[in-house]
Each structure stands twice: as C-alpha cells, then as structure tokens.
Amino acid sequence: MKHTISALVINRAGVLAESSAAFQKNGINITSISCGETENMDVSRMVICAEGNDEDLANVTKDLQAMDFVIKLDDLARRDFVDRELVLIKVAVNKDSMSQIMQIFEVFRADVIGMGQKTITAELSGDQERVEGLIKMLQPIGIKSMCRTGMIALKRGDE
Structure with a gap:
C-alpha cells in the first residue's frame, strides 16, 4: 500500500539521513523523498512516499515521532x-516524431525549455498521475534522460 508522510522537522544536519534510516530499519522502501525549508527557515518539511503494509508504516511513524527533531508528523491520505x-524530460526527436511529441506536450501542458539537433527538453509540474502519464506516452518515442523532484504535498483546507 502507498503511503505519504509529511513531517515538519527542525532544519539541521543529519535529519534526512536519520529519517530515512527509520524506513530502512523497518524494511520499507522510500519511492520518493523531498525536503525543503518552510516559511520558517528553522523548520523544513519532508514529504516521504513509501510502499509498505500498515503495520510496518505504523512502526516507522512511531520511530519518527520519537526523534527529537520531529515537530509534527502526518500520514496523508489521497483525499x-x-x-x-516536477519532471524535466529529454526526448529523442526527428522530423517524423516532432509533431507527435509537440502534441503530447500540449495535451499534458508541458513546457519546452530546450532544443538540440536530436533532442527536445520539457518540464512538467503536476500530480504524480499526470507526470506518470507523460512519461508513459513518451517512452515509445525515446526518453534520453529524465529527472524528477519527488512529490511535495500539503493538507487540503485550513489545517
């Protein structure tokens, strides 16, 4: 089962390593992790996406909450x-594929940010399903390289 953990943590060296070690200890693979400062420079928000069963995730959550640098921890649900x-993606291009690639970029609202003789580079920001959809459509054409930021997330509403 997929889980998304959002953690407000004290912004100091070693926090990311210690947090990921809790997942390793419990045998849970992290599929995506992002971390950056919040509106308060002394606090960072980590968003960790992982796949594992509910019991293992409960153990990780318990381990994380016991760490002295964790301010607040939320296990977010899709709703x-x-x-x-964000994904940056470089695709092989030729005269025959250019039109198809541009149509795919238009459908997904991806922005072209660079062009070479044999490649075109675009960026796309969206939810993971949209990013995965773009990648799936471009794979048959020939993805040359790609870089993804990992998911960032916030609770909906006033919380």
Missing part, C-alpha cells in the same frame, strides 16, 4: 492533500 511533482 486529504494536494500534491505536485
């Missing part, structure tokens, strides 16, 4: 949050 991910 409870809004998420975004």
